[in-house]
Amino acid sequence: MQTLQVDLGTRSYPIYIGSGLLDDSALLARHIAGRQVAIVSNETVAPLYLERLAQALKDYQVTRIVLPDGEAHKNWETLQSIFDGLLQARHDRRTTVIALGGGVIGDMAGFAAACYQRGVNFIQVPTTLLSQVDSSVGGKTGINHPLGKNMVGAFYQPQAVLIDIASLSTLPARELSAGLAEVIKYGLICDEPFLGWLETHMDVLRELDNAALTTAIARSCEAKARVVGADERESGIRATLNLGHTFGHAIETHMGYGVWLHGEAVSAGTVMALEMSHRLGWISAAERDRGIRLLQRAGLPVVPPKEMTPEHFLEHMAVDKKVLDGQLRLVLLKRLGEAVVTADYAQDALQATLSTDYRALVEQLGDA
């Protein structure tokens, strides 16, 4: 088992990475204060892992709360059913909420923990690659609003994150790829050597090689923990973690939550950010193409939906949380391995980026 630390003063917490952590009663007990726990999971993950986790928690009063699966359910109605479950089983403010599932479960269970009786303890047990390398670390929780993704939420840190690598064995290939989009992101924004490692190990990662997965997850979590420790509430550098996300959120919102997986939308959005960084003269065409090829090799879409016009993008991006006093800030690459958040770009470059024929760009790439 590897242990990393997210360094946030009195709210610091460990990330454990290993195989079989779901069954580790002693490890779990270390982070539970009261006698009650509520496991929040979804209809897909619960049949696979919920009873194993409940068994590891048999010394506690365990409440099981199983939600419908998918980003489309990341809304108030579903959140309300967590509160219903907690109140019906009379959970008090010393209870611990455990999120067992992907990013949607972690975001909703974490937000429920942040709000239930104005805040109770909370443990993340992420079961998808995406949530293991991204959403389970850093304390962002929340739900979607019909007018924007993650518009309602809280910064709320867990007591611990338990990453059980073994749970990836049941993850659909499409979702593994979606997780790799965020892994590749860390290379692009702050760890250029990691890009080379990923180029070497992409095939074994997709074959679920345990050692490769542990390395990729730990290196991703380290990057995330470093950035979150420096800027918990995203007043500065933390926003670089959103490479590809502003374009990606526009895709998710436009297509309807859940049609494109988050990681898929981020992948296409990252291609757009690479293209714009290239148009601004910050990275070369070869560097842009290197990023695109790696996303392709991870099994990810690299072309935004053909039905989306530049106007669609602009409309959705106008409500992005990175808008400040009317200015849209974008995460772009100064070079491979170094991201910046900036509103200081030519509007023409954004327009050109939104108007680019990505299908043609990628086809030409195939010939290279």
Place this chain on the structure above:
Amino acid sequence: MQTLQVDLGTRSYPIYIGSGLLDDSALLARHIAGRQVAIVSNETVAPLYLERLAQALKDYQVTRIVLPDGEAHKNWETLQSIFDGLLQARHDRRTTVIALGGGVIGDMAGFAAACYQRGVNFIQVPTTLLSQVDSSVGGKTGINHPLGKNMVGAFYQPQAVLIDIASLSTLPARELSAGLAEVIKYGLICDEPFLGWLETHMDVLRELDNAALTTAIARSCEAKARVVGADERESGIRATLNLGHTFGHAIETHMGYGVWLHGEAVSAGTVMALEMSHRLGWISAAERDRGIRLLQRAGLPVVPPKEMTPEHFLEHMAVDKKVLDGQLRLVLLKRLGEAVVTADYAQDALQATLSTDYRALVEQLGDA
């Protein structure tokens, strides 16, 4: 204008108490960071004060969000309409939410500010006595759940509290009385000399004497600020502020939110807490009766609803936030001016308190 300070380290903030603060552009501007503000009010208060406040904020982009009035609307649907208003007007994370109204508006606007884009700035402009002396100070925000009051919420501190005494001139007498319940509470829990002052000034307070109101509000806010400063997240002494509230919440829940005003339920609940403290031998019958008489003179109900049985109370109190690991903690009086939070009482005393014939108790009091 009087200024008090709530001392919470980096989250400290001032409470201003004076007449005409609603129109004080410079004072408001001191606590607004961005260019956008959203005034959240209700259908009763908005026609009286919203445009005056908007006029004082004419240098900003002002969004008006007017909610239905009353505790019955302190729920998710109404909260959602605040998010709708913020998103439709494209408020970004530098916006400031201003709560203009009573406790329900403050709790909901504050919770919306806590959750909108994971937290934006927020100013309290309480217009009822109850919210001026209690809910606007201390950072408790939230909404009700069908299974319990204030079960969903956040600790979230405002940038400032502006108490405009002049707004009490339009407050219905019944609501003024409800506010006095909380004023009397401060005397009972931590300021015995204040009880004497209130006995002398109760009539002029109810006649809205400006000087008496300023004194009563400032003394109440000082007590609250002191307690909140010592225990922001209610791990200890802050719970003493809930004298009468556990019984009172049971009344509110049972009768349906809004049928009894919060202060009215707290008044009857305080009588029950006085009775129980007497039964435990901590205060004398005369001290209990002194408290009851003061609540009566404030125009408040001092008898719980006759349709409520001891079983009703126990059922509702079982989900109170002060339950820890199955133990119901109650706020009781060791003596007038000193409250304790305790689960260490004879169950018989609670049963006897719930079974007391308060009508008879109060009638006999009238003869004294």
